Amino acid sequence: MWRTCSGPPPVMLQPPDLSLSLELPEITPAEFAQIQQLAREKFGLDLKPGKEKLVEARLWRLLRQGGYKNFHQLYRDIIRDTTGESLIALIDALTTNVTSFLREAEHLEFLATTVVPALWDRPTIDIWSCACATGEEVYSIAFVLLERFGHEIETRLQLLGSDISTRALRYAERAIYPESRLANLPPNWLQRFFLRGHGRMAGYYKVRPEICRLVKFERINLVEPFDHLPRFPVIFCRNVLIYFTPEARSECVPRLVDRLEAGGYMFTGLAETLSGTDARLAYVQPGVYRKKPARKLRRGGNDQWSDDGV
Template sequence: MNMQGLGFRLYRFCLTIWMVILSAKAFPEKQCLVWCCRVRLNSWVIERSNGQIAENRVSTFSHRNVKQVAICQKFPPCKGSDNRRSFNMFSPELSDADFRRFSKLVYDKCGICLGGGKKELVRARLNKRLRETGIDNFKDYYRFLTKQDNGRELVKMVDAISTNVTSFFRQRTHFDFLRETVFPSVKESQNRIGSRRLLFWSAGCSTGQEPYSLAISFLEYFGRRNSHDLRILATDVSTNVLEQAQRGVYPAVCLKGIPQTILRKYFQRGYGSQSAKYRIKESVKKLILFKWLNLMEPFSFRHAFDLILCRNVMIYFDKNTRERLVGKFYNCLVDGGYLIVGGSESLAGSDHRFKYIRPSIYQK
């Protein structure tokens, strides 16, 4: 063996060890890291045992003249991982039977229908929960969910599979209706019989853009001196989005299309590293109460609402669930109160007592 060939092999050997060390730093939480790469020369297996590194030749196979290298490096468990099982770095499979169990659980608890086409979506989103809990398969995770008494993990599971898409003043025709019909009617009623507190409900408020848009629309029409006449309840089944909504901080990209006059009046821009973010001003936030609420559970409100927005929520429910929920909304409204659903939603074909006003808008 000539010196040049020996030097080249030594170079490759040292380079491989260095890459394994870097991998250990990048993935400290993994007890076993399996890393496969391709090289054009002979390959090595690096094993660590009791602090000693042994070098073994392994048989290789060729694919398009490229040979495989398999490197297996065992690492000690990371701190704080004693109570967790090691998690396979490859995503476990979600069987059809397990998917049906999760679908039934989500439907029973939240009313959300997960069709067969959602299987891969559910698998991908629940993988994070498996990593967080240290459970390495969906069957054991289901047992963990159903045996837990406090339901905290169930809430986190619903957070993981929920879809939360919203924006400020989404579906502007609804806010035009408020400005042109609902608010003038309220003002006329207040002038005739005196002022009273208005109660609005944003059911399925997501990250807060909808209730904040409601509050801003009210302030724009009535002025700040009447802000004490409105309270908005904003609810969602996801604790993650409620935390974001309560903070009321949004990147500038979420505020595109909002007039500068509105931005200056109701938003505060960040400074320095936060200059690309905006915070809702306190004059808007004080009108809103954010609460966790499962729409499938019984309501226990002490006062009826003048307006309920439940937009792009019922598309996840089947017909029977929608009808039950719409009936509950009807009982929660004052006479003449409004229910506004999503633009792609309709109560047509459902059994309800609402009066149709215009697409996606109904009145008690």
Template sequence: MNMISSNPNEDFQYSYSDKEFSRIIELVNQWTGIHLSREKKPLTYSRYSKIIRRRQLHGFADYIALVEEGDDEVTREFINSITTNFTSFYREDHHFTFLQNYLLSSTTKRPVKIWSAGCSTGEEPYTIAMTIKEAQRRDRSVDACLLATDLDRDVLARAEAGVYTADRIEGLTKERKTSFFLKGCGNKLGMVRVKPEVRNLIDFAQLNLMDNWSLPHNMDIIFCRNVMIYFNKATQKMLIDKFAKVQSVGSKLVIGHSENIGIENSQYKLIGKTIYERV
């Protein structure tokens, strides 16, 4: 259902020219790597007109000029307004079955290094951490370290807090609920918090995948799920090349159900449902 007029100039407070929209596209791509199609003009109007109104600007020209000044707070607000942060615990659960089997069969003499790239509000890295804890129950020698990063500082702060409404864990088994979460009481009634022993497995950090970042080599498993769908082919290839540089032969890359890295890619081979191995 299209809740926004195909012509944002009709019935809306601010004019929004094609030239202004083109500049918004450029800025979004510059800061996030996301490639917006021309069909996203109503979406960008909806997101950014709220900021224009709140900041009491005259229109999109003023807002674009403000973003171009490069103020950190303005830039963060610009990025956060366009990125989509939908996620859930055990989303695409076959990935976590694979992860547990990988951990239990690993012969490495060091902790398995796992990276949740684009961790959003934390459901993915906490699911990874819970999977690690469950594997450790079966084999106490299992050891892993987990890095979780996201571009959006606001959702990263929510991820670090590890606090959710109780309905977010309704789909989990009773055992997982009691093993990994604390129930809120008093003014926190209806909320849950991830237990410290799960939270302490994760290092959270802000990272823009489009930046020239440097991470330790030998990342054994990278989870980058439902992130590349927002990128064009050239940006996807650039990101895959970056991942390949921090992974050695045999390392794994896990992506989202609607994503693929292209049959022409020579750095990874498909070994499972949206699971790839570095070659």
């Protein structure tokens, strides 16, 4: 079913649009306020007024599957569900997961040319993609570093990809993508980093197992504590904080910086800024910040070291 990529890829026919034209119940202002508050408290999502139609469209499958007549019934069952599964279904429905391979490639170039060479003497090079969606970002990191450093880095590279959406993480773990999602990749990368699908998987590509083994996936909600994680020299947190409320953003960023080593780099989206969110971060270039080195303190003649509250 999966073969090495050689020769031109097959033409992938786009399937017809099978979207169902079912009449949706309109969300009332009170119902929208309930979903809005739930998303803010549990996930830090900022569903601003004017997003009512978007919420309707995103949640219609949950309404249909549960046989609900209105959004209040859905909300009621979510808050009554002690297993947390309904909350997971809600965030899976609400989140966007917009991503692509080699997105904002200047960050990956900076990682390969500036950051990783400075980490080269380490036994392992650990990188956390904290909102990896369906995996394109974390696999792009692997591809770029393997292309630049070859097998020398393969035994030392350790990647963590996390997301709040279990649906997105299942997709990332499968590592199977339609040909249309690979348009940004150089053709020779399809042969080097993917297996090509045949038969019923024609038109799809699967990341090679030896590359998948470099990546571990974990569900992490960034508005909840994640102190179990080690500190990383590199954290990618791109194009996710823009969806947070200001309160959630002000709580999340310091926790992320806590998980960043002194001197480590944090990458955000090119349109995002962390200025003023945490004094431990120094601006490097658009979408790139560096954690300031630990301060040396002298007390009673003994040298002590501080990581600014970390």
